[in-house]
Amino acid sequence: MPGSVDDPATPSGGNVYDRRMCRDLPGVGWQVHEHVIAGDWPRPAAAARAELARVLRGSANGAILLLDGLVACAAPDVVVPEAGRLRLAVLVHLPLGEETGLAPGPAAVLDARERTTLRAMAAVVATSRWAADRLVAHHGLRGERVHAAPPGVDIAPLAPGSTPGGGPATVPGTVSGTGSAPRLLCVASVTPRKGQRELVEALSALTDLPWSCVCVGGLEQDPGYVDQVRGLIAEYGLDDRVQLTGPRHGPELNASYAGADLLVLASRAETYGMAVTEALARGVPVLATAVGGLPEAVGRAPDGGVPGALVAPRDPTALAAALRRWLSEPGERHRAKVAARRRRTALAGWESTARSLARALEQLRQEPRPQEAA
Incomplete structure (x- = not known):
């Protein structure tokens, strides 16, 4: 090794x-x-x-x-x-x-x-x-x-996310109601292959909607790329909504999954994508690019339902459209959450x-x- x-x-x-x-x-x-x-x-x-x-x-x-x-x-x-x-x-x-x-x-x-x-x-x-x-x-x-x-994957407790009841989440003062903004999570080293640039570009088109996004992953592999991603976050005025945390481990990483409503992976290439099954093991739905082994990792629930959605890689517009649908349509969010919880029961250890x-x-x-x- x-x-x-x-x-x-x-x-x-x-x-x-x-x-x-x-x-x-x-x-x-x-x-x-x-x-x-x-x-x-x-x-x-x-x-x-x-x-x-x-x-x-x-x-x-x-x-x-x-x-x-x-x-x-x-x-x-x-x-x-x-x-x-x-x-x-x-x-x-x-x-x-x-x-x-x-x-x-x-x-x-x-x-x-x-x-x-x-x-x-x-x-x-x-x-x-x-x-x-x-x-x-x-x-x-x-x-x-x-x-x-x-x-x-090791099956973990179901993630409560931002809205344990599964209803629509809102930001006080932006949309009437109570609760917190939907929490998006990306777990991947910040490198070109993982596509955080495309993710930030997609999120920049969704500032009219409530959400926050935490990107958990190593920052040492490609410092130049990390600087580019941080520059985009600042350019689009997303500093208060997109966070690059660096790597997390153990309880801290588990807490990140537990607080998430949706895992987002914008990878350009992937042989499997273990973050996908880590999220599904907690009942968290997944929005990922349809590249390499990611569709295999996302899989289907026993009833055939897709526990989230797949979009084309290297396409911030398609990613933004899928995110907008998930953020703005409570029915789609509920469907994906139910499918993710059913997929959880079929994951291999x-x-x-x-x-x-x-x-x-x-x-x-x-x-x-x-x-x-x-």
């Missing part, structure tokens, strides 16, 4: 996933030994590459190793030569070349390194069915070697993820040891 897996300043769904699998795989019959390798992945310096090589060389012939894609795909010249001796699987959270904001040249280099690595692996695990199919098509992988193990991952690893265990295959 990358050294950042335990860094509270850079929380991510991939880090949560890695940690949960270290914890939950033993419960489905696997003994886990952790190797955390410090470095600026996926652009490792010589020391990080040397440490990765040391860990691989120190593993017994035929050993099964599961490598985070951020590490494995960044160093094919270190990893691939060991593929004939070890049984290697790579867990891909996000294809390296698909991080938004990369220049075409660096993106192509990372994409080529990833392809080289994945084609040599005995197994590849993706975090959604969409992502698995995408890896097969994009890198020309053998389908039987690529597995999906979507993230699970982390044990399901561990079992899916274990099946992929079991396939490796049943194959001949690499040195015997020849």
